[in-house]
Amino acid sequence: MVKNLLLFLSLLILFFLSGIAQAQNISAPKYSNEFLNIGVGARALGMGGVQSAIVRDATAGFWNPAGLVGLPKRHNAVYMHSELxxxxxxxxxxxxxxxxxSTSALAFSVIRVGVDDIADTRRLQNEYGAIQYDSIEFFSxxxxxxLASYARQSNLIPGLTLGANAKIIYRNVGKFANAWGFGIDAGAQLRRGNWQFGLVAKDITTTxxxxxxxxxxxxxTYLQEEESFNANSIEVTLPRLILGVGRSFQFAKRFSALVATDLEITTDGKRNTLLSTGVVSVDxxxxxxxxxxxxxxxxxxxNNVQQIEDLNGKSSWKVxxxxxxxxxxxxLQLDLALSKVSDNSQASSVIVSLAYSFD
Structure with missing residues (x-):
């Protein structure tokens, strides 16, 4: 049993280390496909995105597919809306x-992050200098x-579940550009009494x-500054590893508590996180x-521990x-969350989630 667990962990670490090697050799942008790291579900975002070890509902297809085995009932559907x-x-x-x-589960998920009704005013003025408002076009x-997710309980190690995602990415900039991508995530959860452990490797083979x-x-537009431009390009998303642990408590029969923490390790270079190097960053x-x-x-x-520099050049750590x-x-479950809380109320985000479980 221990050998099989070590083999699985070794494979995840091997893919992760290969991602670090690629980070050193590939000119990959930071924050590639970053819309996938905003997070989903009001419960999760209200807890700072800490989910890798404790997620047990349909949102596990996003946070850690291994958590799908812990569904409360046979069917679970979740919808979330938020605005930034x-x-x-x-x-x-x-x-x-x-x-x-009793030992396996399947999930399908869809995410859309977008800005709609953007005005294209390039043709607002005609060749005679006159303004033509009917020439304004709008795009998104x-x-x-x-995401298609599958999870299965291990037959060898009690309390261990394994899962994986296959994800298709489509990005669209009106009629100006579009992109298609494909990636794979893998995850594991281990439950031992009141303790829960999680491991997630996202974009494990790079996306x-x-x-x-x-x-x-x-x-x-491009010809105003240069002779030509490349109409095709490849954007690479390097792997990230998430390690999580949680513990549940019971008080006075009716009260419960769940405390959890995640360490998110990225491989696309130095980020503004609590721990960072030129190769990896830990959040x-x-x-x-x-x-x-x-x-x-x-x-x-x-979450989001960062060092912020004010107008006077003085730096301080903020969370x-x-x-x-x-x-x-x-x-039926209704969840509300307030995320990205800051002095600027317009930067805050209100998240609403509605979930329904049934047999």
């Missing part, structure tokens, strides 16, 4: 998960991800996104959930606080 920057960016997510049998910039620009729409997260009678929940979390509440009854 005073409603400019819309973030929508939907997922459906089902238990195939949107990123999509489609390649192929961009195609529309020369008819862009060439005249810690902490989350807490207090429940009453499995019906009412209060949540909080801290991002997150808060959330939830109510559940008869398989």
């Amino acid at each position: 920057f005073a409603g400019i960016i819309k973030n929508d997510y939907g997922s459906y998960a089902t238990n195939l049998d 910039v949107a990123d999509y991800a489609f 390649f996104t192929a961009w195609k620009l529309n020369p008819d729409e862009l060439e005249s 810690p997260k902490v989350g807490l959930e207090i429940g009453y009678a499995n019906a009412v929940f209060l949540r909080g979390g801290f 991002q606080p997150n808060f959330g509440i939830g109510v559940a009854t008869n398989g």
Whole structure:
């Protein structure tokens, strides 16, 4: 049993180390496909995105596919909507998960992050200098991800579940450009009494996104500065590793608590995180959930530890606080969260999630 677990962990680490090697040899941009790291689900975001070890619902298809085996009932559906920057960016997510049998589960998820109704004013003025408002066109910039997830309980190690994602990425910039990509995630969860452990390797084989620009729409703009431009390009998303641990507590029969933490390790170079090098960066997260009678929940979390420099050149460490509440009854669960809390209210994000579980 131990050999099989070590083999699985060794494979994940091998892929992760290969990603580090590629980070040193490939000119990969930071924050590639970063829309996939905003997060989904009001419960998760209210806890600062700490989910790798504790997720047990349909959102596991995003956070850690191994958690799908812990679905509360046979079927589970989740929908989430949030808005960023005073409603400019819309973030929508939907997922459906089902238990195939007592030891395996399957899920399908879709994510859309986009800005709609952007005005294209390039033709606002005609050749005679007159303004023609009817020439204004509107377009959207949107990123999509489609995930198919599978999880299975290990027959060799009690409490161990393994899972994987296959994801298709589609990114669209109106009629100017679009891109297709494909990637794979893998994860594991181990439950030992009140302790829960999680391991997730995202973009484990690197994710390649192929961009195609529309020369008819862009060439005249580029030719103002240079003779030609490349209409096709490849964007590479390097692997990231997430290690998590959580522990649940029970108080006075009706009260419960869940404390968890994640360490997110990226391989695309130095980021503004608590721990960082020229090759990898480590971003810690902490989350807490207090429940009453499995019906009412209060949540909080801290993440995004960064060093911020003010206008006087003085640097200080700051963290991002997150808060959330939830109510559940008869398989229906409503969760609210306030994320990205800051002095600038327009930068904060309100997340609403609705989930339903049934047999």
